[in-house]
Amino acid sequence: MTKGQLEAAISRELTQWEKDFLGRGPVMVKTDIMRDMIIVVLKGLLTPAEHKLSETTEGLLSIKRIRADLLEAGREKLGEIIKEQTGEEVVIFHSDISTRTGERIMVFKLSADLEEKIGS
Numbered sequence: 001m002t003k004g005q006l007e008a009a010i011s012r013e014l015t016q017w018e019k020d021f022l023g024r025g026p027v028m029v030k031t032d033i034m035r036d037m038i039i040v041v042l043k044g045l046l047t048p049a050e051h052k053l054s055e056t057t058e059g060l061l062s063i064k065r066i067r068a069d070l071l072e073a074g075r076e077k078l079g080e081i082i083k084e085q086t087g088e089e090v091v092i093f094h095s096d097i098s099t100r101t102g103e104r105i106m107v108f109k110l111s112a113d114l115e116e117k118i119g120s
Contacts, residue, residue, distance in 0.1 A: 003118050006085065007031040013081045014040060014106075021074045026104075035115050038082060038108040046102040054099035067097050067104075082108050088117075 001009070011029040019025040027044025046054070046063070053059035071078075079090040092109040 001118070003033055003115070006118060007033055010038060010040070010082070010085050013085060014042070014078075017074065017077060017081060018042065018045075021077065022070060033115050033118070036110045036113045038086070038106075038110065038114070040106040040108075042104045042106070044102055045097065045104055046099065050099070051102070060099045063099050064097060068095070071095055078106075078108075082110070086110065086114055088112050088114055 008031070011031045014031070015025050015029050024045075024047070026042035028042070030041045032039045045067075050063050054063055075093060078093065082088070082090050088110040090108045091111050092107075094107045094109075095104060097104040
């Protein structure tokens with residue numbers, strides 16, 4: 001499998017996870033493999049109600065907290081998806097969502113240099 005094919009497969013799997021686990025998928029997903037990291041940008045995640053709620057500081061913080069809690073609840077499955085697709089364990093996982101743009105960034109740090117392994 002080429003680097004581009006693997007990135008596309010990870011994007012598809014994470015989109016499906018969003019739909020299955022959170023009930024709603026992103027509008028667009030872009031995955032990039034860089035050395036021992038997988039960086040994923042998901043666009044179009046917030047509902048219209050969340051966009052409205054994010055107009056206040058309290059609402060914005062509430063959305064970030066709830067979305068972070070939901071993501072953490074599914075963290076184990078996310079690690080499984082990455083392991084299934086890459087053969088590598090996820091050592092560190094970071095994520096944040098922008099209430100301004102509705103984008104989420106996920107960073108998976110792997111146990112080995114995946115880019116070197118697949119021969120980019």
